[in-house]
Amino acid sequence: MVAALFRILALIHKEMLAVLKDKRSRITLFAPVIAQSILFGYAATYDLSNIPYVVIDRDRSEASHALLAKLDGSGLFTRIATLDSVTALKHAIDTRKALIAVQIGEDFERRLRAGNAAPVQVIADGRNSNTAVTATLYLTQIANNFATAYDRKGATSNTHTIAIDYRYWYNPNAESRWHFVPGMIATLTMLQILLISAMSVAREREQGTFDQLLVTPFRPMEIMIGKAIPSILIGIVQATLVVVIALFWFHIPLAGSLAALYGALALYLLASIGLGLLLSSLAATMQQALLYTFLVLLPFILFSGLTTPISAMPRALQYLTLVDPLRYAIDAIDAIMLKGSTLSALLVDLWPLIPIGFFTLGLAAHLFRNRLS
Amino acid sequence: MRDAPELAARAQALGKGFKRTGGGIIRALDDISFDIRRGTLTALVGPDGAGKTTLLRLFAGLLRPDSGAALVDGIDAARDPAAVQAKISYMPQAFGLYGHLTVRENLQLYADLQSVDRATWPHRYAELLDATALVPFADRQAGQLSGGMKQKLGLACTLVRVPTLLLLDEPTVGVDPLSRRELWSIINHFVEADHLSVLIATSYLEEATRCDHAAILYGGRLLHQGTPEELTQMARDMTFLATPPAGEAPRLLQSRLLASAGILDAVPEGGLVRFLRDRQAAHPACLDQIDVRAVPPDFGDAFMVALHESGARNQPVPIPSGAALSGQAETVIEVRDLSRRFGSFIAVDHVSFSVRRGEIFGLLGPNGAGKTTTFRMLCGLLPASGGSLRVAGEDLRVARAQARARIGYVAQSFSLYGQLSVSENLSFYASAYGLRGQRKRQRIRTIIAEFGLEPMRDSLSGTLPGGFDKRLAMACALLHEPDILFLDEPTSGADPMTRREFWSRITALAARGVTIIVTTHFMEEAEFCDRVLIQDAGRMLAIGTPSELRMRVPEKPHGELVTMEEVFIAIVDEARNATRPAA
Numbered sequence: 001m002v003a004a005l006f007r008i009l010a011l012i013h014k015e016m017l018a019v020l021k022d023k024r025s026r027i028t029l030f031a032p033v034i035a036q037s038i039l040f041g042y043a044a045t046y047d048l049s050n051i052p053y054v055v056i057d058r059d060r061s062e063a064s065h066a067l068l069a070k071l072d073g074s075g076l077f078t079r080i081a082t083l084d085s086v087t088a089l090k091h092a093i094d095t096r097k098a099l100i101a102v103q104i105g106e107d108f109e110r111r112l113r114a115g116n117a118a119p120v121q122v123i124a125d126g127r128n129s130n131t132a133v134t135a136t137l138y139l140t141q142i143a144n145n146f147a148t149a150y151d152r153k154g155a156t157s158n159t160h161t162i163a164i165d166y167r168y169w170y171n172p173n174a175e176s177r178w179h180f181v182p183g184m185i186a187t188l189t190m191l192q193i194l195l196i197s198a199m200s201v202a203r204e205r206e207q208g209t210f211d212q213l214l215v216t217p218f219r220p221m222e223i224m225i226g227k228a229i230p231s232i233l234i235g236i237v238q239a240t241l242v243v244v245i246a247l248f249w250f251h252i253p254l255a256g257s258l259a260a261l262y263g264a265l266a267l268y269l270l271a272s273i274g275l276g277l278l279l280s281s282l283a284a285t286m287q288q289a290l291l292y293t294f295l296v297l298l299p300f301i302l303f304s305g306l307t308t309p310i311s312a313m314p315r316a317l318q319y320l321t322l323v324d325p326l327r328y329a330i331d332a333i334d335a336i337m338l339k340g341s342t343l344s345a346l347l348v349d350l351w352p353l354i355p356i357g358f359f360t361l362g363l364a365a366h367l368f369r370n371r372l373s
Numbered sequence: 374m375r376d377a378p379e380l381a382a383r384a385q386a387l388g389k390g391f392k393r394t395g396g397g398i399i400r401a402l403d404d405i406s407f408d409i410r411r412g413t414l415t416a417l418v419g420p421d422g423a424g425k426t427t428l429l430r431l432f433a434g435l436l437r438p439d440s441g442a443a444l445v446d447g448i449d450a451a452r453d454p455a456a457v458q459a460k461i462s463y464m465p466q467a468f469g470l471y472g473h474l475t476v477r478e479n480l481q482l483y484a485d486l487q488s489v490d491r492a493t494w495p496h497r498y499a500e501l502l503d504a505t506a507l508v509p510f511a512d513r514q515a516g517q518l519s520g521g522m523k524q525k526l527g528l529a530c531t532l533v534r535v536p537t538l539l540l541l542d543e544p545t546v547g548v549d550p551l552s553r554r555e556l557w558s559i560i561n562h563f564v565e566a567d568h569l570s571v572l573i574a575t576s577y578l579e580e581a582t583r584c585d586h587a588a589i590l591y592g593g594r595l596l597h598q599g600t601p602e603e604l605t606q607m608a609r610d611m612t613f614l615a616t617p618p619a620g621e622a623p624r625l626l627q628s629r630l631l632a633s634a635g636i637l638d639a640v641p642e643g644g645l646v647r648f649l650r651d652r653q654a655a656h657p658a659c660l661d662q663i664d665v666r667a668v669p670p671d672f673g674d675a676f677m678v679a680l681h682e683s684g685a686r687n688q689p690v691p692i693p694s695g696a697a698l699s700g701q702a703e704t705v706i707e708v709r710d711l712s713r714r715f716g717s718f719i720a721v722d723h724v725s726f727s728v729r730r731g732e733i734f735g736l737l738g739p740n741g742a743g744k745t746t747t748f749r750m751l752c753g754l755l756p757a758s759g760g761s762l763r764v765a766g767e768d769l770r771v772a773r774a775q776a777r778a779r780i781g782y783v784a785q786s787f788s789l790y791g792q793l794s795v796s797e798n799l800s801f802y803a804s805a806y807g808l809r810g811q812r813k814r815q816r817i818r819t820i821i822a823e824f825g826l827e828p829m830r831d832s833l834s835g836t837l838p839g840g841f842d843k844r845l846a847m848a849c850a851l852l853h854e855p856d857i858l859f860l861d862e863p864t865s866g867a868d869p870m871t872r873r874e875f876w877s878r879i880t881a882l883a884a885r886g887v888t889i890i891v892t893t894h895f896m897e898e899a900e901f902c903d904r905v906l907i908q909d910a911g912r913m914l915a916i917g918t919p920s921e922l923r924m925r926v927p928e929k930p931h932g933e934l935v936t937m938e939e940v941f942i943a944i945v946d947e948a949r950n951a952t953r954p955a956a
Contacts, residue, residue: 003807004774010804018792208788212849215752215782215859216805217774 004222011218011226015200019230029234030241033192037184037242041250050312051135053100054081054092061109063118063150067162070146071102076138078312089123093169096311099125100135112150117163126168127334128305140164181250182337183306185242185265186329190272190300193235194293197276200227201368202289220365228273228361235269236262246337255340263343264332264350271325271353274360281367300326328353381570382409382432382538386441389427401427403593404441409538409570409586414560416581416601417574418676419590420868422838425574426466428590429540432572433463445538462536466543468527472516476507476526479515483530494533501529504562506555520740521552525559532563539563541573545580547865549739549909550896550938551945557583578673578869587672589679591868596679607678608649608670611637615646616664624733624880624901626659628690631877633657638677638873641900643934644920649674677869685870690877702730705857705888706751710760713746713911720746722911723760728890728904730856733883735902736892737941743911744892745785745861751890752782752859765857778806781850785862785892787842791835795826795845798834799852806853816852824848840871847878858882860891864898876901896938907944914948 020026053071057064071077080098083089092098105111105119112118122139124132143162150160204210213223243261246252254261279296283289303310303317304326310318321327328350335341343350387405390398402424409415417425430436431443434454443450450457470479480501484494502508505525510518515526524544531539541560545553557580563569573584581587581601588598597604617626623641630639630646635654640647647668650656656665706728713721721743728734736744749755751762753769762768767776789798799820803813821827824844829837834845843863850858860879864872872895879901883889891902899905899919907915907922915922923935926943 006807006809007805010801013804014790014793014797014801017797018790022792207791208784208786209790211749211752211754211784212782212788213805214754215769215777215780216802217778217807218805219774 003217004219007216007218008222008226008229011223012229015227015230016233019196019234029192029196030238033188033238033241034245036188037181037245038249040184040188041181041245049076050078051076051100051131051138052080052098052311053077053102053135054083054089054098055079055102055104056083056086056089057104058106059104059108063109063112064104067104067120067143067146068102070142071139074138074142076142077135093123093125096125099128099131099311100139102139112147112160112162115159115161117161118147119163119165121165121167123167123169127338132168136164136166180306181242181246181252182333183304183330185239185246185333186268186326187301187304187306188242189235189239189265189269190326190329191297192238193231193269193272194276194279194297195290196234197227197231197273198279198283198289198293199286200231201277201280201364202283202286205283206285214368220368221362223368224277224361224365227277228270231273231276232266232269235273236265239265239269252337254337256336256342260336260341260343260346261333264329264336264346267350267353267357268325268329268332270357271328271360274357274364275325277364278360278367281364300324303327304330306330322352323356325353325356379411380408381411381446382572383407383444384428384432384441385444387428387431387438387443388440389424389431389436389438400593402431402438405590405595406441407586407588407595407598409572411570412564412568413585414564414571414573414583416584416587417572417590418576418578418581418587419574420576420871422592423590423868424593425576425590426542429463429542429572429574432457432538432540433461434458435463460537461540462531462534462538463540464527464531464542464544466546468524468530470515470523470527470530473514475512475514476502476518477511479526479530480533484533487534489534497533500566501532504559505529519552521548521555524548524552524556528556528559532567535567535569537570539569539571541571543574543576545575545577547740547894549742549894549945550942552739553577554942578676579671582672589676591680591683591685594683596683597675601672604675604679605670605672606675608674610652610667611649611678612668612670612674613648613650613665614642614668615648615660617644617646618663622903624876625884626663628877628880629659630657631873632690633659637681638674638869640873640897642897643900643923649677673869680868680870690874690881702732704728705730705765706734706890707763708747708751708760709762711747711750711757711762712759713743713750713755714758719911721750721908722913724906724908724913725760726906726913726916728888730888731883731886732904733879733889733891733902735899735905736890736908737894737896737899737905738892738908739894741910742908744908746911747908748859748861748890748892752780753777778853779856781853781855781858783846783850783858783860783863785865787835787846789834789842789846789849791833793834794831795834795837796821796830798845798849802849803852808853816854820848820852840867840874843867843871843875847875851882855887857888857890860889862892862894864893864895872898896941897936899937899941907941909945909948912948915944 055068057068072079081092089101093101101123103121108118120143122136124136126132143164147160147162201210204213247254279292280289283292303321303324310321310327332346332350335346384405384407387402389402390400392398405428417428419425427436431438432445432450434450434457437451445457445460448456471482474482480498489497502511507522507525510522515523518526528544545556548556560571564571584601586598587601587604589596615626617623623644623646627639627641627646630636630648634657635651636648636657637651638649704727708727709725711721711724724747736747738744746755750757751764756770765776765779769777799817803817808816821830826845826848829841834842837845864875867875879889902919904916904918905922906913915925919937922940926935926940929935
């Protein structure tokens with residue numbers, strides 16, 4: 001046991017030397033993360049469809065039904081429930097079932113006819129601020145078109161308007177960066193970490209050093225651990241760089257604790273590195289490892305919910321997102337930074353990272369030895 | 374040169390340097406001049422790193438010299454590379470065959486690339502296929518050919534048209550002796566038929582004797598040139614055969630000789646020791662009471678003389694005294710009916726042997742014979758498809774970690790961490806084998822001294838000069854003092870000095886009781902082994918001591934010694950004929 005520990009320490013030392021000794025490789029590890037997080041923080045636009053929404057219609061009039069029919073018929077919004085209490089509405093937003101909640105006031109039709117501004121309240125989930133802002137923009141447009149075209153017998157005015165009252169929950173000013181930059185912490189780290197770990201075994205295989213390692217007393221699992229830990233350390237440093245940029249460059253508040261943030265990151269890195277090492281043990285060459293990395297990276301980012309809400313995806317794809325470590329990390333980092341969630345509260349959602357990590361690491365260790373050359 | 378029409382090409386004071394990673398310049402070539410007469414074969418002889426490939430690339434117009442000129446038909450290859458490239462054909466070491474195309478398609482493709490006249494092509498195609506004996510394989514994919522056949526096809530693709538100058542970069546390296554013999558007869562055929570002028574690089578010294586002119590290249594310098602006969606005369610009156618004391622392995626006398634003053638070289642040969650002595654020197658003391666007779670020199674002897682003149686020296690390795698282990702030592706490796714299949718391909722076919730403690734056991738065979746596969750199964754790197762194997766009493770594939778600590782492994786190609794320094798590599802492998810603290814420091818100190826690595830301590834392992842990388846690889850494998858040492862093609866590409874030094878170390882280790890398993894495609898190195906196993910196409914053809922194997926082939930007239938290469942060819946030929954169905 002002690003012997004194994006010393007072996008693992010030797011391997012960690014060697015891995016760190018191999019990665020950090022060369023000045024160029026130090027730069028390529030850390031410079032792109034800084035540049036990308038600043039660049040991407042400024043650049044974010046979204047296109048949407050099938051935005052899930054809930055509604056509380058207090059008016060239950062012909063006009064309110066007509067407005068909702070317009071929303072449903074637009075193809076942009078999908079009504080997932082018609083509710084009658086604010087509690088139910090809050091629950092729908094909280095659980096991310098709905099991105100938008102629409103409340104129509106009781107005197108909607110009367111005021112619309114009278115030419116007064118008809119009241120509609122729109123509550124959007126501010127955690128996913130880019131999507132929220134875009135969704136409310138669409139909604140406004142549909143409502144205004146509806147009002148302009150509204151022309152009925154008995155109307156006392158020729159001009160009809162709807163007054164929309166916007167509420168962004170969890171991100172009062174709907175700053176897109178508030179959501180996007182925390183997302184970057186996980187996304188940018190994943191790119192580099194997957195690459196480092198996917199290359200690590202493939203490089204040794206290609207350069208012939210892996211055979212040399214396999215004939216030493218190292219056990220496959222020891223090699224795994226010795227390779228995973230340096231990657232986790234590097235991942236933590238990279239993530240810290242993005243966190244620092246988020247806090248001090250973009251002035252995004254940290255509502256939760258740093259301990260919770262790093263706890264979540266550690267779990268996330270474990271799962272990502274497991275996947276990286278699994279890819280690495282599948283690849284025979286560095287080129288293959290690189291290809292595999294990009295093959296999984298793009299779906300991981302798409303399925304993470306960073307750019308498209310997971311609830312808007314087809315059901316089959318939604319199940320697929322369950323194996324995407326990025327999906328958990330983005331939600332958790334968001335919750336910690338913006339809602340101030342604690343790690344223990346998040347473990348309910350984060351636990352799948354642990355089986356993902358151990359399953360991939362174990363499978364990688366098995367494949368090391370049993371993959372035929 | 375236009376006034377010298379008998380010349381096909383000429384090197385004029387060629388010099389070329391390369392930037393070394395980490396600063397400094399490597400002089401790859403220094404003031405090289407020689408002529409290539411039309412219709413002749415010129416050999417560039419030297420170990421890896423001598424500058425052979427650089428010289429060929431200068432003639433092909435692929436590199437610009439720093440000084441001097443490479444002229445082909447009077448045209449400077451650096452000034453007008455296109456004109457020169459229209460006149461030459463160049464076969465690089467790794468020739469670019471298309472594995473998924475057939476033999477015919479590959480040839481057709483190269484003919485099209487070289488714009489060979491469509492009218493004459495069918496005739497040339499038939500001639501190439503006939504000369505290379507590839508007619509039955511015309512429709513086979515190139516990727517499915519054996520190593521020797523691939524080289525023959527590469528040569529044929531290089532010869533789709535008749536060039537003014539043919540450049541061949543080590544066409545026979547790694548190819549089995551039978552295919553090498555065939556390749557040479559193909560080359561000779563076309564020199565004759567097309568009046569070709571050829572510049573051929575080789576690290577097999579004896580191949581120089583097949584050429585009209587030879588240039589000995591070492592460390593970027595041209596040491597000597599002339600006809601092979603002239604060069605061989607450099608070693609006249611210097612070569613002797615000594616008979617070792619009864620019951621002693623020739624390699625022990627050989628090691629003592631190498632460590633003696635005035636001895637330029639010594640190798641075991643047919644149970645005797647062939648050595649090269651300075652003309653001025655007397656026989657050293659270790660030859661007292663030993664029967665010595667003079668023998669005629671060969672080209673290899675001349676090469677060693679040239680190396681000594683240039684200042685290269687043997688690295689004497691002290692051999693522990695004391696009797697070699699008795700023949701009753703216990704068995705440490707036991708292999709029974711070992712087989713390995715890859716799909717339908719049988720790489721190793723029912724191989725059985727056993728190795729005793731302190732033995733040097735050689736696995737001999739061409740590339741693709743199955744020796745590396747056998748080797749990898751023994752080390753536990755590859756599972757066997759059938760049969761059983763025991764190394765130090767265990768199957769290393771499933772053995773506890775501690776069992777692996779009893780073996781050392783040196784891979785064929787350099788496989789240490791190139792971006793780490795020499796001492797960092799040693800430190801890592803020491804820890805990997807469980808050495809710590811005082812013991813670890815002491816072992817690293819000892820091994821650095823033993824392998825003369827002190828001056829390279831802090832150099833990056835990937836930038837070590839030739840020879841040092843092999844020493845480091847062996848040093849790393851010996852840090853933990855293993856009982857069994859596995860060496861895969863340890864001498865491939867090394868210069869003769871490095872190879873002697875290497876075998877001296879092996880001899881010293883075996884004398885200490887370490888069991889050595891070694892693969893090699895240098896047949897003459899079988900002489901260093903106690904016993905050898907000859908494999909071909911996965912099958913075990915012969916096993917025994919070098920003398921026992923030699924007895925399987927007919928003796929030559931005049932008591933001339935049968936070389937191990939001839940023994941190998943005879944045994945493989947016999948086996949291949951036996952398996953061929955009667956027509």
